[in-house]
Amino acid sequence: MSLSMGACPHAWRHHLHHRGRMWAASPAFRRQLVLLRSLAPTTCAYGGRASSSSLRPHAMSAAAGPVYEADAEAVVRRITPPLDRARHKGQAGKIAIIGGCREYTGAPYFAAISALKVGADLSHVFCTKDAATVIKSYSPELIVHPILEESYSVRDDERESVSSSILTEVIKWMERFDCIVVGPGLGRDSFLMDCVSNIMRHARQANIPTVVDGDGLFLITNNIGLVEDNSLAILTPNVYEYKRLVQRVLNCEVNEENASEQLTALCQKIGGVTIMRKGKADVISDGKKVTQVSTFGSPRRCGGQGDILSGSVAVFSSWALHFLLSNEQPKETSVNPMVLGCIASSLLLRKAAALAFEKNKRSTVTTDIIEFLGQSLEDICPAGR
Numbered sequence: 469m470s471l472s473m474g475a476c477p478h479a480w481r482h483h484l485h486h487r488g489r490m491w492a493a494s495p496a497f498r499r500q501l502v503l504l505r506s507l508a509p510t511t512c513a514y515g516g517r518a519s520s521s522s523l524r525p526h527a528m529s530a531a532a533g534p535v536y537e538a539d540a541e542a543v544v545r546r547i548t549p550p551l552d553r554a555r556h557k558g559q560a561g562k563i564a565i566i567g568g569c570r571e572y573t574g575a576p577y578f579a580a581i582s583a584l585k586v587g588a589d590l591s592h593v594f595c596t597k598d599a600a601t602v603i604k605s606y607s608p609e610l611i612v613h614p615i616l617e618e619s620y621s622v623r624d625d626e627r628e629s630v631s632s633s634i635l636t637e638v639i640k641w642m643e644r645f646d647c648i649v650v651g652p653g654l655g656r657d658s659f660l661m662d663c664v665s666n667i668m669r670h671a672r673q674a675n676i677p678t679v680v681d682g683d684g685l686f687l688i689t690n691n692i693g694l695v696e697d698n699s700l701a702i703l704t705p706n707v708y709e710y711k712r713l714v715q716r717v718l719n720c721e722v723n724e725e726n727a728s729e730q731l732t733a734l735c736q737k738i739g740g741v742t743i744m745r746k747g748k749a750d751v752i753s754d755g756k757k758v759t760q761v762s763t764f765g766s767p768r769r770c771g772g773q774g775d776i777l778s779g780s781v782a783v784f785s786s787w788a789l790h791f792l793l794s795n796e797q798p799k800e801t802s803v804n805p806m807v808l809g810c811i812a813s814s815l816l817l818r819k820a821a822a823l824a825f826e827k828n829k830r831s832t833v834t835t836d837i838i839e840f841l842g843q844s845l846e847d848i849c850p851a852g853r
């Protein structure tokens with residue numbers, strides 16, 4: 469199972485074939501593939517048909533390269549697996565969130581529950597002991613592992629043994645996950661950061677796609693080697709996280725006049741990663757193309773919407789990986805499943821936020837948005853199709 473992700477800039481393709489054997493073995497899955505193939509748009513990489521107005525260059529500024537507005541609805545329809553009675557628990561996705569500490573229990577909960585509401589079968593949270601009971605009490609749906617430790621709870625002479633037993637515990641589970649999300653509500657404690665660095669290195673060795681958000685971005689900004697040349701890594705920075713990444717990696721300030729080139733350069737400099745820069749439009753690049761989703765969501769900017777996004781990205785990218793592995797026409801090799809996952813989750817969040825705002829107006833909070841994830845997906849891609 470292990471293959472070095474650093475060796476090939478398109479390592480997700482090897483990963484696709486490798487992980488795909490398991491899925492392709494099921495007759496039910498093969499039937500779904502036939503259906504998915506018949507639904508697949510025929511021409512363009514990110515869901516729009518090349519001849520259609522849904523894939524149009526969008527001038528961000530005179531100096532910037534083209535930014536394509538994704539046909540995000542087509543992407544969602546394309547990668548969302550149909551519900552099939554023959555499938556068993558786990559086949560629609562097993563996701564883990566690495567996050568949750570004394571200060572933050574909402575963020576890992578939002579990410580983990582969103583993964584389930586989008587359609588994953590199992591959602592785990594690996595958090596500190598302090599956070600675990602709180603997160604469990606929010607929802608019985610989540611599988612919560614109280615294994616992480618912060619500096620205050622570990623004596624100096626215990627650090628090494630505690631760190632290694634944390635890693636051993638996570639490794640026991642890691643191979644089961646289709647994707648992990650590192651960072652929502654993780655905090656920035658130095659001991660915790662070291663332990664999570666080890667977890668990230670292991671996930672990479674095991675070829676587990678990894679979404680990095682929140683404090684995970686703080687971690688990798690200070691240690692870019694953790695994601696360098698990892699084509700299974702997706703970074704989802706907000707305005708401030710993006711600014712810190714640009715400063716650290718490109719050694720300059722964010723330049724809005726040259727936004728798409730700068731995003732492309734950032735992906736290329738880190739090597740192979742996909743970045744979704746969140747904001748008024750969510751702008752996505754893997755260092756080759758730049759795509760955006762600008763469907764209007766909600767004017768409410770309550771905290772936690774990025775957490776919904778990170779949990780959803782994990783599910784949609786896993787679905788996109790599985791979809792592409794069975795779609796082996798040569799043209800498909802230019803499509804990056806990580807990008808598809810970002811496009812789909814951005815649209816779904818925005819649609820859910822719009823519905824939640826319509827109902828709750830100024831009092832809209834993240835929990836209200838999560839309630840509408842199901843309807844948003846149903847509107848695009850009915851469960852009975």
Ligand SMILES: NC(=O)C1=CN([C@@H]2O[C@H](COP(=O)(O)OP(=O)(O)OC[C@H]3O[C@@H](n4cnc5c(N)ncnc54)[C@H](O)[C@@H]3O)[C@@H](O)[C@H]2O)[C@@H](O)CC1
Pocket residue numbers: 571572573574575576651652653654655681682683706708709711771772774775
């Ligand atoms: N309910 C919860 O438990 C939530 C926890 N969250 C977690 O909170 C942790 C920190 O995330 P944040 O996004 O708040 O992290 P940041 O530390 O990046 O930002 C904190 C806040 O400081 C301000 N700020 C930061 N840098 C700035 C700059 N250069 N100029 C001006 N203002 C600046 C911004 O208002 C920002 O929202 C993460 O672990 C995150 O996942 C958030 O996801 C929100 C919800």
Ligand SMILES: Nc1ncnc2c1ncn2[C@@H]1O[C@H](COP(=O)(O)OP(=O)(O)OP(=O)(O)O)[C@@H](O)[C@H]1O
Pocket residue numbers: 682705706707746747748749750765766769770771772773774775776777814817818
């Ligand atoms: N200015 C904006 N206009 C419209 N939508 C936005 C805007 N900024 C963010 N969003 C929406 O909110 C989502 C989350 O982005 P945001 O910048 O709030 O993330 P975040 O700060 O990481 O959130 P969190 O509070 O969960 O950490 C984006 O994907 C986008 O859909």
Ligand SMILES: [Mg+2]
Pocket residue numbers: 681682706774775
């Ligand atoms: Mg965030």
